Every structure is written in C-alpha cells, then in structure tokens.
Amino acid sequence: MFLALRAEVEDCLRGALAESGYPTDDLGIERPPEDVEAVLASSVVFRLAGAAEAPPPAVAGEIADAISTEACEYVAAVETQGPYVNFLAGERYLGETLRAAQSEEYGTLDSKDTSVVVEHTSANPTGPVHVGRARNPIVGDAVARVLDWAGYDVERHYYVNDAGRQIAVFTWAYETFDEADLPDPERDAPEYDMVRYYRRGNEFLENADPQEAEAAEDEIEAILQGLEAGEEAVYERVSEVVDTVLGGMCDTLERLPAEFDEFVKETRFMRDGSTDDVVERLKTLDGAVYEEGAWQLEFEDIEKNLVFLRADGTSLYTTRDLAHHEWKFANFDRAVTVLGEDHKLQAEQLNATLSMLGHDTEKLESIHYSWVTLPEGGMSTREGTGIDLDELLDEAIARAREEVEDRMGERIRDDDLGEADIERIAHQVGVGAVRYDIVAKQPSKGITFEWEDALDFEAQSAPYVQYTHARACGILAEARSAGHEVPDAVDPAVLEAPEARDLVQTIATFPAAIEEAAEFAEAFNAFYRECRVLEAPDETRAARLAVVVAARNTAANALGVLGVEAPESM
RNA sequence: GGGCACGUAGCUCAGUCCGGACCAGAGCGUCGGACUUCUAAUCCGACGGUCGUGGGUUCAAAUCCCACCGUGCCCGCCA
Secondary structure, three states, rough: HHHHHHHHHHHHHHHHHHHOOOOOOOEEEEEEOOOOOEEEEEEEHHOOOOOOOOOHHHHHHHHHHOOOOOOOOOOEEEEEOOOEEEEEHHHHHHHHHHOOOOOOOOOOOOOHHHHHEEEEEOEEEEEEEHHHOOOOHHHHHHHHHHHHHHHOOOEEEEEEOOOOOOHHHHHHHHHOOOOHHHOOOOOHHHHHHHHHHHHHHHHHHHHHHHHHHHHHHHHHHHHHHHOOOOHHHHHHHHHHHHHHHHHHHHHHHHOOOOOEEEEEOOHHHHHOHHHHHHHHHOOOOOOEEEOEEEEEEEOOOOOOOOOOOOOOOOOHHHHHHHHHHHHHHHHOOEEEEEEEHHHHHHHHHHHHHHHHHHOOOHHEEEEEEEEEEEEOOOOOOOOOOOOHHHHHOOOOOHHHHHHHHHOOOOOOOOOOHHHHHHHHHHHHHHHHHHHHHHHHOOOOOEEEEEEEOOOOOOOHHHHHHHHHHHHHHHHHHHHHHHOOOOOOOHHHHOOOOHHHHHHHHHHOOOOOOOOOOHHHHHHHHHHHHHHOOOOOHHHHHHHHHHHHHHHHHHHHHHHHHHOOOOOOOO
C-alpha cells in the first residue's frame, strides 16, 4: 500500500507543479520525522527557490491548494507545515494494508521476470570457514533472499577455486605428508582434518632448504600444467582434496543457513575450452601486450596491467573468471557478486576487461565487504589464526541457551516449554543474533570481532524482532483456543488507539523497506503495551486480532528476508 | 610513495548516494522508574556529541569540494 500511496503522491505533486508552471523533475519526496503525522512529505519548495518569487511557505500553500485529493484512493489530505507539503493517508490506506498483510506472502513483490545469479562466499577450499570470512555468506544469503522477495528469479552460486596455485600446493601436500606427523585436528570434521596438510605444506615451502623446495615446486608446477592441459588423472587428484574440504565447509555454512543451488568449479572453464577461447580474443584487443614472455592487458584508467597468460602458458584466476562471467552473461539477466575488499582491484580489472570484450557490465554488480578482524589482528587459514565459524555458532547457541534457562524461572506464561523447545529457542536466537549483527552493519565498515557485540540478545537485535513474533503467536494461540475468529474484512475506524494505527502504518512501509524490522518491532511492542486484544469488546477484539496477524506475518517475513528463524515461542 | 574504503555519544552503529522540519538519532553501558495483566528477551525517563581536523561552495553542510591527520585493504606471471 505504501508503494501505491507513494505513486499517488508523485502524481498529485507533479500535476500541481505543472499546473503552476514549475519544473517537475525533482519532487523532493521524503519520509517526514516521527512527530509529524503525515506519511509522506515533499520539500520541493526549496528546489523552486529560483523559479518562485514568493517565500517558501506561501509557495507550499499554493501547491497544496492546487492538489485535489478527490481522485485519490489513499491520500486523504494535503497540509503544509512551513515550507513542507505533507500528505496524510486515509482510512482506506489502513484498511487495505491490513487486508494485504493478512497474507503470509505479505511483502513479496510481483515477479520481475528477470533472472539473477548471486555469487557469494566462494572461499578457497583450503580449510575451515573462519569468522573473518563470515560476512560473505551472511550478506550474500541476505541479498539473495531480498532479491527473491523482490520478485527476481534467483540462483545462488559458489564459485570454487579448484585450479589455483594454492590448490596445487594443497594437493601436493596431501599426497606428500604422512598423517602420523600431523597434529590432532581441532574438530572432527573433514576440513579440519585436511587443513593440517595444507598448513604443513606451506610451512615446508617456507622453511625447507632450497633444493627440497625446488623439487616440491616442480611437483606443484606439474599439477598446474596437468590441469591446464585438461588431464583427467590430475583433475581427479585435485578433486579429491577440493571436494572433501568443500564438503566440510558446506556443513558449517548450512548452519547459518547458507545454501547454494550450484557449485561452479573453475576447472569447468578450462575443461570446456572457454578459458582458451577468452585468451585468444584477449590477445586481439588493442590493449593486449606481450611482455617478458607473458600476455598482459593495459587499461586506460587502471594503473596495473592484467596478466592473463603466464610465461609458462597457464591461465590465472582472473582469466578463468572472465570465462566464468561470460558464462553468466549467457545464462542470466543480471549478476551480483559478494567479495572481500581485497578483491576490489581484481573486480575493477575484470569489469573493464569484460567491457572491452563487448559485454554490458551494467548488468553486473559487486558488493565489497571489509574483513572481520580480531583485536590482535587478522585471521588466516594458512597460519591457523582466528576464530572458526563453527566455534562462533557453538558459542552463540550456548550463550543463548544459558539465557533461555535463566529466564525459565521467572516465566509468567505457562506453556510448558520442554527440553526440545529450549534447544530450538537457543538455536534460533543464537544463530539469529549472529546474522543480525552482521547484516545490520554496512559491509564497507570494518568490524573488530568481540564476543559481547556479536552475541547481543537485547534491543536492536534479532531476538528483539523474534520476540515480537513469539508474542503475536502467543496472542493468536490464546484467541484460537477461546474460539475468537480473525475477521476477513475489518473497518479500520474500529482501530481508535493511536498505537494500533501507528503499527498498521509501519506495517504498510514494510514492502518498501524490509530492513526496518527493528522499527516495526518497536511499534508492535507499543501496541502490545497499550492495546489489550483478548479482553477487548467483540468488534475491537476482532479488528485487533487482524492487526496481530498482520504483525505476525510482517515479523516472520522481516526475519525471513534476513535468513533468521521466527520462533513461535521463546 | 600511489589507489580505494572507513572516521558521528564511553562502546556498537543509523543518517552521507539525491544538502533542507536534523541547533544530529538508536541500541549497549550508567542512573531512576513499570510485572495481581495477551510472554519484562518488553516498556518509560535521565545523563551523554568539537558529526576526525582545517578551509571552501551555499539562503542552508554530518551530507558537496579541497587539503591534512588516523585506521584498514590493495598496488604478485597468488587467489
């Protein structure tokens, strides 16, 4: 309804401006501050400073007078307040919102008939997922959910690096070292088991005497060459390592949950010849140069050249990623990639190159996030420093569980929560708090990991919104057992309490701003405090029950978009 | 050294794109209040800010421009 209201406001304003002979290119529509009753407002008068001769408030009055609300469905009145033109919504707006929000699908937008591939995480399969990387699956999964909600056909992809030097090192190390010489794994899971070889291999390459190191480098080089040549045997050796580690990493990611429709391997674009094909086309570009035995590409506004073919004839990560993106262009309408900030330069070069190859890079979007660091510094899989995502989730659930158990004693509601409920709530709240903490912050900002901040169970956190959902469910459960029906149609005039009206107005903006979950929860809690539902007179109770259903659906969907579970009790 | 981000209350952050009701908001923490009531993981109030610093543009700047300071990332025939 909010979207329809906004469209109506735009029409009214544009019409009034045209009538008075003012430009209509910038309508200046905005949300007014909380203490103003209007749903939408316009500061267009400021932008008319030159064209209008009169003082701003007078111009605002002139515009307001020129608007007729008779033809409007949702706009009930237009007022001015100083230079601002304010638009107030009518009963119909509330009624329609309430009706729309009765649907469990509330907030979804119509299909856009556009496919979009969201690539996220894509961490090298070298070891356990650590917290430094954890922003990627959480942000990526939330982006995919939002796009899905917004009507796009979304596919989630994990791009698997199974062709790089690190993987060749890993494969060599796995085949070379003996498990008996390795430390015990930190956890009983495949990636924790495997990462020990990787760490040992890197350690060896750094510290071994030059002759031994060189022999190892020859073996690593042979693996890279084998992959480049498409040798099946080499591919199988590498796959054993990659698939094992990746399988373990995915078990961890599923706990968030972050799941994927497809795992796209780099080697795929070597085996099907598309990497070679890209290389051939790159060589013919104007910016292509052959220097010191390697093929490179020069850019107009990027200082650094892109080497796309090594002197030994093998391809590089970005070369394969070019083939990968051409494949995306061929199969999807749009593509979004979630990447760490360390990939910024690479992403710029990728984009510039794709555009030189004749692709429309407007269809691509990348979201860069900054690393999560520890107070004492960064995290590294190779060095084994940092906190693993498994560890964070375990701790989050354990702390949430403590919290649930603490609260059991002072619980008023007698709904007999059993051990299974405690387990469920601890899981929902713990994981939800972690996700919310990550999603609530702009990806570009650095985060220093602190247990206390990541695991906040109070206001402005996932549990805050989850709690409103549980409260709404509680009311509805009581209503059901008392035999109260939720009415099909509601006369909004019955909703006299300002808190009820305010809540419905907040619910109305949800489709436009799904991330305003906390704001909505606040409105619900005010309603909860001031408006008794079950003890109200019949007609009022019915209307308020409809509001509760609307609120429950809004809470469930706001959480759903963030990928957080909505508990029916907690 | 060059490029890109980030810098707002003690702490964690909104607001910055598209300057206007913002003489800046929220949560946490601190202090004080509210459970005989549909879940107190809630609610109400108080305290708390040179919007990194200095210039500039404008009727108007946290928001735009310039310089500087601090932090992070990048500048590999690694990914």
